[in-house]
Amino acid sequence: MPLTTGVNEDSGVAPVGGTWNLSPIEWPMSPSEVSSLSHQIEDGDAGRVLALAGRLDADSTGAVWTDLARAVETAPGSIVIHAEKVDYCDGFGAGLLLDLQRRALAKGRALRIEGLQPAFQEMVGAFDPEHYKTLDIGRGAQTSAVTSIGQAATDVVKDLRGFVTFIGELALALIWAVRNPRSVRWKDAIRTAEVAGADALPVVVLVGFLIGFVMAFQSAIPMREYGADVFVASLVGLAMVRELGPIMTAVALAGRSGAAFAAELGTMKVNEEISALTTMGLSPARFLIVPRVIAAVLMTPILTIFANAAGIAGGYIVFISLGHPTVLFQEQLRLYIDMNDLMGGLIKAFVFGMIVAGVGCMRGLQTTTGASAVGRSTTSAVVSSIVIVSLTDGLFSVIYFFLDF
Amino acid sequence: MASHEDTIIQVRNFTAAYGDSVVIDDISFDVHRGEIFVILGGSGCGKSTLLKHMIGLYEPKTGSIAFGGDDIVTARGDKRVEILRRFGVMYQLGALFGSMTLLENVRLPLEEYTDLPPDAMDLIATTKLDLVGLREFAGHMPAEISGGMQKRAAIARAMALDPGILFLDEPSAGLDPITSAELDDLIKRLSRSLQITFVIVTHELPSIYAIANRVIMLDKRVKKIVADGDPNDLRENSDNPWVRQFFNRQAEEHSKP
Numbered sequence: 001m002p003l004t005t006g007v008n009e010d011s012g013v014a015p016v017g018g019t020w021n022l023s024p025i026e027w028p029m030s031p032s033e034v035s036s037l038s039h040q041i042e043d044g045d046a047g048r049v050l051a052l053a054g055r056l057d058a059d060s061t062g063a064v065w066t067d068l069a070r071a072v073e074t075a076p077g078s079i080v081i082h083a084e085k086v087d088y089c090d091g092f093g094a095g096l097l098l099d100l101q102r103r104a105l106a107k108g109r110a111l112r113i114e115g116l117q118p119a120f121q122e123m124v125g126a127f128d129p130e131h132y133k134t135l136d137i138g139r140g141a142q143t144s145a146v147t148s149i150g151q152a153a154t155d156v157v158k159d160l161r162g163f164v165t166f167i168g169e170l171a172l173a174l175i176w177a178v179r180n181p182r183s184v185r186w187k188d189a190i191r192t193a194e195v196a197g198a199d200a201l202p203v204v205v206l207v208g209f210l211i212g213f214v215m216a217f218q219s220a221i222p223m224r225e226y227g228a229d230v231f232v233a234s235l236v237g238l239a240m241v242r243e244l245g246p247i248m249t250a251v252a253l254a255g256r257s258g259a260a261f262a263a264e265l266g267t268m269k270v271n272e273e274i275s276a277l278t279t280m281g282l283s284p285a286r287f288l289i290v291p292r293v294i295a296a297v298l299m300t301p302i303l304t305i306f307a308n309a310a311g312i313a314g315g316y317i318v319f320i321s322l323g324h325p326t327v328l329f330q331e332q333l334r335l336y337i338d339m340n341d342l343m344g345g346l347i348k349a350f351v352f353g354m355i356v357a358g359v360g361c362m363r364g365l366q367t368t369t370g371a372s373a374v375g376r377s378t379t380s381a382v383v384s385s386i387v388i389v390s391l392t393d394g395l396f397s398v399i400y401f402f403l404d405f
Numbered sequence: 406m407a408s409h410e411d412t413i414i415q416v417r418n419f420t421a422a423y424g425d426s427v428v429i430d431d432i433s434f435d436v437h438r439g440e441i442f443v444i445l446g447g448s449g450c451g452k453s454t455l456l457k458h459m460i461g462l463y464e465p466k467t468g469s470i471a472f473g474g475d476d477i478v479t480a481r482g483d484k485r486v487e488i489l490r491r492f493g494v495m496y497q498l499g500a501l502f503g504s505m506t507l508l509e510n511v512r513l514p515l516e517e518y519t520d521l522p523p524d525a526m527d528l529i530a531t532t533k534l535d536l537v538g539l540r541e542f543a544g545h546m547p548a549e550i551s552g553g554m555q556k557r558a559a560i561a562r563a564m565a566l567d568p569g570i571l572f573l574d575e576p577s578a579g580l581d582p583i584t585s586a587e588l589d590d591l592i593k594r595l596s597r598s599l600q601i602t603f604v605i606v607t608h609e610l611p612s613i614y615a616i617a618n619r620v621i622m623l624d625k626r627v628k629k630i631v632a633d634g635d636p637n638d639l640r641e642n643s644d645n646p647w648v649r650q651f652f653n654r655q656a657e658e659h660s661k662p
Contacts, residue, residue: 132528
């Protein structure tokens with residue numbers, strides 16, 4: 001039962017080494033064929049015979065690998081590989097022959113390679129099929145769902161513990177900064193304030209404006225049905241000043257500066273710059289985190305004021321386009337928004353700024369090694385910031401409710 | 406020493422420059438099959454520049470760099486890829502992909518350039534790691550192994566497609582003498598058993614004496630090759646005093662206080 005597959009150009013060359021002691025095999029040849037390896041599988045008295053001819057290399061072995069592996073695994077008895085006509089064999093050929101050997105070994109079949117040139121033999125002999133009986137490619141043991149859940153829970157607890165430690169360190173560093181204002185690196189703080197504050201102004205104003213505009217527009221349509229569209233002014237004003245201004249500014253800050261802090265500190269960690277600071281006796285918290293937190297804490301309320309103003313301006317445009325006079329808009333704002341609302345929002349912004357800068361720096365310092373580690377830190381800086389800002393916002397709502405603020 | 410009939414890389418009238426500043430000025434040399442060929446020279450002489458041009462990362466100002474007659478400088482598209490496949494490169498810091506295990510690092514070129522079945526790729530990649538003695542670490546991430554092991558893994562990755570030539574950029578830099586000697590042994594073994602041609606940039610003298618069968622030496626003052634031959638021979642017999650000085654590790658006269 002001759003199974004003939006594979007066609008080649010080189011197989012017509014005379015056997016290179018040894019004698020061709022098989023019953024004559026008719027190699028299907030055609031000069032136009034580009035494949036450079038051919039094989040024939042035949043069952044004879046001596047067992048299954050695999051005859052190879054041509055080049056055993058990266059380009060040729062892929063096409064025949066599966067066929068040959070199957071031929072070895074389904075062999076009824078012993079297997080002989082005739083390799084006299086193999087005129088080139090590199091690591092891929094050695095890999096193929098090794099694979100066939102280990103498959104035969106696994107099936108308990110004897111496998112003999114005959115006629116392989118001594119130079120190639122050495123390469124094939126470099127790997128012991130016994131050692132490759134099982135291919136442990138070390139992808140790590142599969143963990144059960146229970147283990148994964150436990151691992152995740154432990155990670156959350158560890159993360160929380162790290163967070164508490166970091167809050168403590170940050171608090172100490174800030175107390176130190178208040179006591180030693182001359183030692184604070186104000187130059188860094190001002191530079192960061194410029195990048196995190198002034199440079200963020202266009203995006204914060206744009207987003208604030210659009211939120212105010214869209215909110216006013218969307219609410220004006222149903223409110224108009226009840227003749228309540230004058231309240232659009234107070235709706236936009238209150239929502240911006242108390243909630244959306246600070247939250248939106250914090251989210252923009254997290255995306256711009258929190259991520260930047262994490263990436264910057266993470267890269268410093270990977271480059272051992274943090275270690276260098278530590279061994280110089282300088283505290284990374286004082287040296288790197290304090291200026292960033294101060295900058296963010298001072299800038300966030302200012303950005304929030306701009307966001308509030310832009311949002312209210314957006315609402316105002318919708319308001320006057322509904323045909324109401326400007327004075328009515330002013331009156332609505334005066335009636336419904338007082339200083340407490342404004343201050344409540346700015347206090348939140350102050351805290352949010354601290355959270356975003358602190359979390360960004362913390363994630364940066366938690367960076368492990370490798371190129372992907374900085375990416376992970378940056379992602380988790382933004383995600384953690386937004387989650388913590390949202391939770392804190394909820395907490396503020398409760399506190400303000402009880403304080404009647 | 407390897408036979409010298411067989412030229413595998415041919416560099417002709419090669420000039421490298423960064424902008425207007427010429428680093429290497431009109432040099433020509435051949436690398437022969439099976440050689441362990443070392444590019445040597447003081448700091449800033451253009452060793453790494455030459456290597457980066459040879460592997461096609463930079464384009465020379467003038468000249469050609471031919472692999473078996475095919476010029477990498479002018480080759481484009483598929484032809485260029487075909488030339489690039491003939492050699493592997495180990496970068497100074499290993500340049501392993503940090504997000505992949507060692508096995509995945511070695512497997513990557515196999516996935517891209519061969520049509521092997523997946524388990525065959527695993528087997529081939531494992532044999533490459535076996536050759537550099539890292540089979541047990543196949544599932545480790547690069548960050549989890551030492552610097553010397555990273556370099557060995559980088560050699561395994563460079564060998565993934567069985568290239569005839571391996572370029573190594575400062576293989577011993579940052580390694581302790583024992584690890585460095587192990588790496589030298591590995592290079593010699595691969596050269597002997599797989600007949601791989603090595604082109605190595607280094608200035609580690611012990612390593613050069615141990616492995617090189619030919620060195621060329623660049624001098625930044627003349628921007629040319631000032632020595633070409635067997636390192637032991639050059640140390641004793643070079644007619645260039647600076648070359649003898651270099652091999653004998655003497656400080657240069659004008660650099661002394």
